[in-house]
Amino acid sequence: MADPILIIGAGINGLVAAADLAARGHKVRVLERGPTPGGAVRTEELTLPGFRHDVAAMNLSMFAGSAFMAKHGEEMAKHGMDFVPIDRPFAQAMEPGDYIGVSTDVEETLATFASEADKTTWRDLMQAFPARVGTIGGLLGTPMRRGALAKFLWKTWRGLGTAESLETARFLMTSPRDWLEDTFEDPRLRTALSTWGMHLDFAPDIAGGAIFPYLEAMGGQAMGMVIGKGGADAATKALVSMIEAHGGTVECNCEVEEILHAGGKVTGLRLAGETIKASTVFAGLAPKHLLRLIGRSGDARFDTGMKKFRHAPGTMMLHLALDGPVPWKAQELGKFAYVHVGRSIDTAARTYAQARAGLLPDTPLLVVGQPSVFDPTRAPDGKQTLWVQARVVPAEIAGDAKAEITATTWDEAKEPMTERILSLIEEQAPGLRGRILGAKAVSPLDLEAENPNLVGGDQICGSHHLTQNFLFRPLRGFADGSTPIKGLNMIGAACWPGAGTGAGSGFFAAETIK
Numbered sequence: 001m002a003d004p005i006l007i008i009g010a011g012i013n014g015l016v017a018a019a020d021l022a023a024r025g026h027k028v029r030v031l032e033r034g035p036t037p038g039g040a041v042r043t044e045e046l047t048l049p050g051f052r053h054d055v056a057a058m059n060l061s062m063f064a065g066s067a068f069m070a071k072h073g074e075e076m077a078k079h080g081m082d083f084v085p086i087d088r089p090f091a092q093a094m095e096p097g098d099y100i101g102v103s104t105d106v107e108e109t110l111a112t113f114a115s116e117a118d119k120t121t122w123r124d125l126m127q128a129f130p131a132r133v134g135t136i137g138g139l140l141g142t143p144m145r146r147g148a149l150a151k152f153l154w155k156t157w158r159g160l161g162t163a164e165s166l167e168t169a170r171f172l173m174t175s176p177r178d179w180l181e182d183t184f185e186d187p188r189l190r191t192a193l194s195t196w197g198m199h200l201d202f203a204p205d206i207a208g209g210a211i212f213p214y215l216e217a218m219g220g221q222a223m224g225m226v227i228g229k230g231g232a233d234a235a236t237k238a239l240v241s242m243i244e245a246h247g248g249t250v251e252c253n254c255e256v257e258e259i260l261h262a263g264g265k266v267t268g269l270r271l272a273g274e275t276i277k278a279s280t281v282f283a284g285l286a287p288k289h290l291l292r293l294i295g296r297s298g299d300a301r302f303d304t305g306m307k308k309f310r311h312a313p314g315t316m317m318l319h320l321a322l323d324g325p326v327p328w329k330a331q332e333l334g335k336f337a338y339v340h341v342g343r344s345i346d347t348a349a350r351t352y353a354q355a356r357a358g359l360l361p362d363t364p365l366l367v368v369g370q371p372s373v374f375d376p377t378r379a380p381d382g383k384q385t386l387w388v389q390a391r392v393v394p395a396e397i398a399g400d401a402k403a404e405i406t407a408t409t410w411d412e413a414k415e416p417m418t419e420r421i422l423s424l425i426e427e428q429a430p431g432l433r434g435r436i437l438g439a440k441a442v443s444p445l446d447l448e449a450e451n452p453n454l455v456g457g458d459q460i461c462g463s464h465h466l467t468q469n470f471l472f473r474p475l476r477g478f479a480d481g482s483t484p485i486k487g488l489n490m491i492g493a494a495c496w497p498g499a500g501t502g503a504g505s506g507f508f509a510a511e512t513i514k
Helices: 012-024 067-078 106-110 118-138 146-172 176-183 187-198 209-223 232-244 286-295 300-308 331-335 347-356 409-427 444-450 504-511
Strands: 005-008 029-033 083-086 089-094 101-104 224-230 249-251 256-262 265-271 274-277 279-285 314-322 338-341 365-369 384-393 436-442 488-490
Touching: 005 012, 005 265, 012 029, 012 067, 012 232, 012 347, 012 504, 029 314, 067 083, 067 187, 067 232, 067 504, 089 187, 089 331, 101 106, 101 187, 101 209, 106 118, 118 146, 118 209, 146 209, 176 187, 176 209, 187 209, 187 347, 224 232, 232 249, 265 279, 279 504, 314 444, 338 409, 347 365, 347 384, 365 409, 384 409, 409 436, 409 444, 409 488, 488 504
Parallel strands: 005 029, 005 279, 029 249, 089 338, 279 488
Antiparallel strands: 083 224, 089 101, 256 265, 265 274, 314 384, 314 436, 338 365, 365 384
16 A cells, blocks of 8 residues: 655645645645644634634635635535635725725725826726736746746746736836835825735835735735635635545644655654654645754755745734724724724834834734624624734844833733734724723744744745745745655745745645646
């Protein structure tokens, strides 16, 4: 009997790889160190009974539109995968009472713009979006393997021509601020779109970040957004069910202690009290943990690159159980799935610089998720579940940019940072504190303790800056997920195409196994 394909980690990439392989008749075992599968795609009652909180990922749009779902969506539905469509994906709260909101109704979106020229520009961008997203989406959906990439580049050049191909390449290297200042007049609109870059470690002035504000803005306008019915773990539960239906297993509380290899080939895994033979292993691990488990790979450049892999700044999470809706000063904000809180593009740039310097930001950029507005199953009747990310914060605290918080450890800083976050929301929603029934604050180090792949609270498992993206993610020569050890494949957010719920690296790796 053939050895099983072993998959380390039951995150979204590991589960997608296992589900695809199992559906094609392969024997798979998924080994997860934690007590439950899902990695960053889990939902738990973190505050009070009946309030279901997504522990990290909330937005499942990338998963819904993934190559995996295009192939297996019908079967996933049979295993309980259910999405909740959202017609008002995001808004930006700036000066209290002022906001810009993007909904699937273009007139509703444009009503929040201040510039007539920007309204015309927005319509023009929407008209060009289907063709342009085909090119950009095609790139994000292309494995970084020589043949596949060459085919994509040839097809792109044939379709666009030299001038437009070069313009697309230039756009991919542009910073959010440069693109937004070249495109829009209103500083409010620039602020609203630049915030999306911060989700993937792109402060306004970082080269290569323009693609994310563009895709989120146009995609949100054209298609809205989706979340999982009952929680993001709807995806995790359906994937586990699909794996098990095809004879695979997902084993929790099962920590891998060593990846065994000899003669340049993987031979299996060592667990506490068990050694498993295997000739194919998928490792959904942050680079530092992959290197820890393999020791030396036999390739000095690979080992050095894994050691030098750069992580993004941390994130602090705040989960709230509310006795009713958020009392937004701009009441329309209560109709959006995400509300970004940040007053200007310069504020975002300053916040990023402070966090990189080890300072607790004076005005952390906030992502306020309101999933129960669209999915009432996440909270008791009349109540609301609130999901808050503070982006970005340092893992190691050198000081406080506001010179108010004296703590230099997260155990001591978590409470005053929670109050800072609540105060920023209350500027936009006076009286919020009076509606809090329960709260759970999660520091960057708490995130890492629960999920070691979130190094320093980095929820995207590695910076996406140009020197660590595309052909360089996680390292030049290994962007296809290969390693110097034959049979050992890297998957996860540290690999191309990077963070998010699209699970591209897991699906790419699975598809290499015939």
